[in-house]
Every structure is written in C-alpha cells, then in structure tokens.
Amino acid sequence: MANHKQALKRHRQSEKARARNMQVKSRIRTAVKKALTTKDEQAFRAAESIIMHAATKGVIPKNRASRKVSRLARRLHASA
Secondary structure (H helix, E strand, C coil), rough: CCCCCHCCCCCCCHHHHHHHHHHHHHHHHHHHHHHHHHHHHHHHHHHHHHHHHHHCCCCCCHHHHHHHHHHHHHHHHHHC
16 A cells, blocks of 8 residues: 555545446446347437447547447347
C-alpha cells in the first residue's frame, strides 16, 4: 500500500472509478440481455444508447462499443 498522500488519493480515486465503471458495464450487459430476450426495437435503441454513452465517457473503447452495437443489431435482425 502506498504511503505518500498523493498516492493514497490516486488509489481512492481509482477505486471510485473502478466501481463506477463496473456499474456501467453491468448496465450494458443487462441492456443487451433485455434486447436479445425481448427482440424489441425499443430495447435495442436503449441498449445502443447505453453502450455509446459508455464509450463517450471512456468506460469502454469507441471501437468496442461500435462492435457491440453492430453485433447486437445483426443478432436481432437475423432472428426477426
């Protein structure tokens, strides 16, 4: 464990960010599952919005977000 004041602060900040990022990622997984189970256009739009918002905030990389949305759309429209 760090002893310097700034290192302790960075540790606190990184723990907060980690918790926040885990919440966002969990929200993404839940939205994707809901979109796949309901096969609803509204649920797809909500999932897409959550994924792209996470990319905007830096929780996940932009390319990963685009890939997730693309694959989700492909799975939904293939089964429709």
